Amino acid sequence: MGKNQWVSPRGNGKWGVHGEGNERDTKQFENKKDAIDYGKAIAKNQGSELIIQGGNGRIQSKDSYGKDPNPPKDTEH
Numbered sequence: 001m002g003k004n005q006w007v008s009p010r011g012n013g014k015w016g017v018h019g020e021g022n023e024r025d026t027k028q029f030e031n032k033k034d035a036i037d038y039g040k041a042i043a044k045n046q047g048s049e050l051i052i053q054g055g056n057g058r059i060q061s062k063d064s065y066g067k068d069p070n071p072p073k074d075t076e077h
Contacts, residue, residue: 002046005039008053
């Protein structure tokens with residue numbers, strides 16, 4: 001199982017995608033949608049979770065693409 005992927009706002013108006021625990025972004029994007037698409041592809045490939053933060057830094061959404069023994073019962077996606 002790979003590292004969870006985070007989509008986070010950056011002070012320069014961009015959006016960063018980084019693996020959990022990494023200080024540096026894997027890649028930065030001009031808009032949030034492109035960052036989410038990229039982070040989702042990595043999370044699916046690695047069987048990990050995608051955590052998306054809003055512009056205020058709070059967690060907006062979580063999607064699990066791995067074999068979670070206790071999958072969430074949300075209906076978001």
